[in-house]
Amino acid sequence: MIEEGKEKVWKDYQKEIAEDNYFYARSCIRQNFFPGSEVAFLRILKELGKNLFDDPRHTTCTGIAYHSDIVPFDTTMTVVARHFALMTEAGLKNFVPSCITSFGIYTEVLELWRHHPEIEQKIKENLLKATGRTFEKPENLAHSSDIIYKFRNEIANKSKYRLVNKETGKPLRVVEHIGCHYSKMFPEKGVGGAEYPLVLTGMVQAWGGEVIDYPERRQCCGFGFRQYIVQANRGYSVACSKKKFESMAPYKPDLILTNCPGCPYFLDRWQYVVSEMEGVTYGENNGGIPVFTYEELAGMVLGYNPWDLGLQLHQVPVEPVLDKIGVQYKKEDKYKGVNGKDLGRPESPSCLKI
Amino acid sequence: MDTNKTVAVIGGGIAGMEAATFLSARGITVYLIEKEDKLGGHLLDWERLFPTMRNGSEVVKFLMDGVKADNIKIMLSSKLTAAEKSGKGYNLRINENVDLFADAVLVTTGYDLFDATKKEEYGYGIYDNVITSADLEKIFMSGKALQTKQGNVPKKIGLVHCVGSRDEKAGNVYCSKVCCVTGVKQAIEIKQKMPYTEVFNFYMDLRMYGMHFEALYKKAQADFGIQFIRGRLSEASEDQNGGIILKVEDTLMGKPLKLTVDILVLLIGLIPAKGSKEVGELFGLKNGVNGFYKTTDQHTLTNSSNVDGVFFAGACTSPKTITNTITDARAAASTVAAYLFNYRSLERKIEQNEDFWLYNTK
Amino acid sequence: MKTFGYTIQNDRQIDFDAADKKLYRYVAEKEPDINLCIFCGTCTATCSAAEFKNMSFRKISLFLRRGLTENLKREIESCMFCGKCTLVCPRGINTRNIIFNIRKGIEEYEF
Numbered sequence: 001m002i003e004e005g006k007e008k009v010w011k012d013y014q015k016e017i018a019e020d021n022y023f024y025a026r027s028c029i030r031q032n033f034f035p036g037s038e039v040a041f042l043r044i045l046k047e048l049g050k051n052l053f054d055d056p057r058h059t060t061c062t063g064i065a066y067h068s069d070i071v072p073f074d075t076t077m078t079v080v081a082r083h084f085a086l087m088t089e090a091g092l093k094n095f096v097p098s099c100i101t102s103f104g105i106y107t108e109v110l111e112l113w114r115h116h117p118e119i120e121q122k123i124k125e126n127l128l129k130a131t132g133r134t135f136e137k138p139e140n141l142a143h144s145s146d147i148i149y150k151f152r153n154e155i156a157n158k159s160k161y162r163l164v165n166k167e168t169g170k171p172l173r174v175v176e177h178i179g180c181h182y183s184k185m186f187p188e189k190g191v192g193g194a195e196y197p198l199v200l201t202g203m204v205q206a207w208g209g210e211v212i213d214y215p216e217r218r219q220c221c222g223f224g225f226r227q228y229i230v231q232a233n234r235g236y237s238v239a240c241s242k243k244k245f246e247s248m249a250p251y252k253p254d255l256i257l258t259n260c261p262g263c264p265y266f267l268d269r270w271q272y273v274v275s276e277m278e279g280v281t282y283g284e285n286n287g288g289i290p291v292f293t294y295e296e297l298a299g300m301v302l303g304y305n306p307w308d309l310g311l312q313l314h315q316v317p318v319e320p321v322l323d324k325i326g327v328q329y330k331k332e333d334k335y336k337g338v339n340g341k342d343l344g345r346p347e348s349p350s351c352l353k354i
Numbered sequence: 355m356d357t358n359k360t361v362a363v364i365g366g367g368i369a370g371m372e373a374a375t376f377l378s379a380r381g382i383t384v385y386l387i388e389k390e391d392k393l394g395g396h397l398l399d400w401e402r403l404f405p406t407m408r409n410g411s412e413v414v415k416f417l418m419d420g421v422k423a424d425n426i427k428i429m430l431s432s433k434l435t436a437a438e439k440s441g442k443g444y445n446l447r448i449n450e451n452v453d454l455f456a457d458a459v460l461v462t463t464g465y466d467l468f469d470a471t472k473k474e475e476y477g478y479g480i481y482d483n484v485i486t487s488a489d490l491e492k493i494f495m496s497g498k499a500l501q502t503k504q505g506n507v508p509k510k511i512g513l514v515h516c517v518g519s520r521d522e523k524a525g526n527v528y529c530s531k532v533c534c535v536t537g538v539k540q541a542i543e544i545k546q547k548m549p550y551t552e553v554f555n556f557y558m559d560l561r562m563y564g565m566h567f568e569a570l571y572k573k574a575q576a577d578f579g580i581q582f583i584r585g586r587l588s589e590a591s592e593d594q595n596g597g598i599i600l601k602v603e604d605t606l607m608g609k610p611l612k613l614t615v616d617i618l619v620l621l622i623g624l625i626p627a628k629g630s631k632e633v634g635e636l637f638g639l640k641n642g643v644n645g646f647y648k649t650t651d652q653h654t655l656t657n658s659s660n661v662d663g664v665f666f667a668g669a670c671t672s673p674k675t676i677t678n679t680i681t682d683a684r685a686a687a688s689t690v691a692a693y694l695f696n697y698r699s700l701e702r703k704i705e706q707n708e709d710f711w712l713y714n715t716k
Numbered sequence: 717m718k719t720f721g722y723t724i725q726n727d728r729q730i731d732f733d734a735a736d737k738k739l740y741r742y743v744a745e746k747e748p749d750i751n752l753c754i755f756c757g758t759c760t761a762t763c764s765a766a767e768f769k770n771m772s773f774r775k776i777s778l779f780l781r782r783g784l785t786e787n788l789k790r791e792i793e794s795c796m797f798c799g800k801c802t803l804v805c806p807r808g809i810n811t812r813n814i815i816f817n818i819r820k821g822i823e824e825y826e827f
């Protein structure tokens with residue numbers, strides 16, 4: 001692999017990311033999948049002194065329903081328009097969705113309107129009729145991983161830990177997985193483009209780790225909404241993830257880093273499913289390969305309490321990573337809620353070692 | 355039979371050399387202006403030629419024999435920097451310090467090779483073992499063995515057709531004409547040097563239009579066992595040993611196919627030369643939709659330009675094989691002579707049609 | 717009905733005369749680019765779905781032209797709308813939008 005070649009590609013795909021004053025659009029599923037991630041994002045930006053508005057009136061973007069053929073695109077566009085209206089009402093111009101599919105939807109809607117102003121006009125009228133609201137389009141649209149990427153060096157400067165094995169002094173080996181809707185549809189809207197995305201790689205490098213490029217890096221995790229939602233189709237979903245595991249396992253990665261709501265969930269939980277169904281595991285000592293969201297990883301290097309980051313909700317335990325880096329944490333607090341109440345223990349898998 | 359006419363030929367590749375030869379034979383003084391320090395152009399970097407497998411150097415030698423004439427003034431390391439109409443001809447400035455007058459100008463600026471780094475998904479310049487057809491020729495010419503970057507003998511080699519040609523994403527919608535048969539030629543050469551290496555060509559269509567091209571294709575199958583897979587490469591990735599994993603659809607089977615090769619060769623297309631652009635700006639020459647110079651007519655006035663006294667020969671107007679370039683150069687010499695000596699043949703006109711083949715390139 | 721221990725073979729010829737081009741015309745009107753496909757398979761080779769499902773945009777493009785709506789309906793279900801196929805198509809076809817319109821057409825005509 002010739003690194004300079006990649007750097008050349010990266011230079012061609014640099015996007016503008018706003019400096020401050022963000023309207024945050026949460027994901028409709030992330031708070032269930034990885035509940036600590038969005039909270040960590042808010043905390044990181046606050047500590048960086050950034051102004052962000054987290055509007056409780058914000059709803060789903062309808063992405064999942066749109067991709068499952070339940071909601072027509074006109075409805076999706078009107079909901080998107082409502083979110084732009086909330087941003088406009090808040091006096092903000094920089095729109096930051098937390099979900100990759102939302103990011104894809106917003107990008108697509110804006111592109112469509114750019115080519116077809118008459119559609120934008122129609123949606124404006126729809127929104128006005130339905131809600132009495134008007135809106136301006138965002139001046140800057142960036143995914144929340146773009147924001148963390150932008151401030152990766154600031155985070156590195158404030159960090160308590162580096163992605164380095166404290167025993168061997170070697171950088172941790174990280175494989176990354178970018179959500180398909182981040183840049184496959186519009187490569188120029190993603191940091192680093194679609195073939196060699198830089199957004200997560202840049203974070204890993206800034207925080208001391210080493211990124212491993214594995215052959216099936218571009219393969220989808222298999223979420224795909226309509227595929228996963230129908231139970232009978234899940235075999236297809238898991239097969240997609242399995243293809244990735246088989247491709248990355250020979251590189252012995254320390255962790256998987258992702259930037260989409262669905263990907264970390266699937267890459268984490270399917271390791272359990274594959275282990276139960278086929279008896280195969282992909283990590284060290286019959287364990288799995290721990291999976292992180294970028295907010296969790298940022299929070300971890302910043303020294304946030306792992307259990308505040310929600311890392312106890314991962315299927316594949318994250319402790320091996322914490323131990324390699326030397327993160328201090330209390331084992332006994334793993335299953336305690338915010339008020340110190342015991343949350344109980346999950347059942348142990350029969351094959352995957354935890 | 356000196357005629358006291360002077361022609362400047364801009365570009366000392368195949369077209370420029372052969373046109374100079376035929377112009378000089380008519381008693382015309384020729385300035386053969388070449389920006390490099392050698393005549394021969396791209397041919398100097400090509401070892402053997404399709405479909406005969408003759409050495410390119412033999413053709414260079416043949417062309418060199420032609421330009422030895424006394425009335426051909428070869429100007430090497432020379433770049434045209436200014437041009438100004440003067441009477442029926444042109445005052446030309448070379449390298450900021452040499453001025454000369456020419457009654458007519460023949461532009462033979464040829465082509466450039468497609469920059470394969472633009473096809474990001476193929477990993478040229480990123481993966482260790484991805485090379486272009488031009489790189490492969492250089493290796494052949496050096497006489498060194500073809501090896502992987504890791505120093506191993508390749509067991510499997512893939513050749514990808516249409517890299518940077520017939521591709522809207524690369525900005526070039528046309529067919530480069532020479533790469534299909536080059537791919538077959540190079541596949542055979544690899545097999546000749548390494549009989550135990552498996553060779554695969556990935557193609558959309560095999561365009562074997564020239565005399566004996568089809569025979570070469572058949573020979574590749576019959577005598578060398580080269581495998582042709584109908585599917586265009588969608589992406590390549592690198593494995594731990596530096597192998598290149600290819601993803602194509604085996605379109606005839608109707609299934610996606612994965613194949614790991616030790617070396618991947620990209621058959622890069624021909625694109626309009628940077629030099630053509632510079633020279634074109636000096637004279638106000640028009641380009642066609644694909645960025646090559648636009649000839650006055652597609653069928654008949656194939657060596658004339660939109661500017662009086664300026665003519666074209668060779669691959670500066672479209673990708674051409676060596677055979678076609680040589681023929682075109684001789685035709686151009688004839689056309690220039692017709693212009694200089696007022697032959698009636700150049701007075702003919704033909705009505706221009708709209709470029710109906712023009713489709714919207716996004 | 718008698719069986720005689722065998723069945724009468726079905727005809728497997730594509731009956732181009734009987735082909736129902738309604739859906740094709742519907743899609744071609746929305747996205748005329750469908751006519752530009754050269755069946756190179758780049759879309760299929762890059763498609764995450766194609767590796768597991770009988771799903772090939774190249775074939776879908778053919779089924780549409782041949783009026784083989786049943787095959788098409790089955791295959792198109794597996795598309796995850798990721799758009800990677802659009803990225804690689806050498807003819808610059810908006811494949812994703814075509815899939816979108818095929819689905820709309822299927823619904824509209826209740827195939």
Ligand code: SF4
Pocket residue numbers: 515516517519520528529530531532533534535559560561621623
């Ligand atoms: S000659 Fe062959 S390889 Fe070259 S552009 Fe044409 S079809 Fe493609």
Ligand code: SF4
Pocket residue numbers: 752753754755756757758759760773774777804805806807808809811
């Ligand atoms: S990549 Fe484009 S041209 Fe090739 S088969 Fe797919 S849709 Fe057709």
Ligand code: SF4
Pocket residue numbers: 759762763764765766773794795796797798799800801802811812815
């Ligand atoms: S949009 Fe659909 S057909 Fe295209 S690559 Fe993605 S899953 Fe495959």
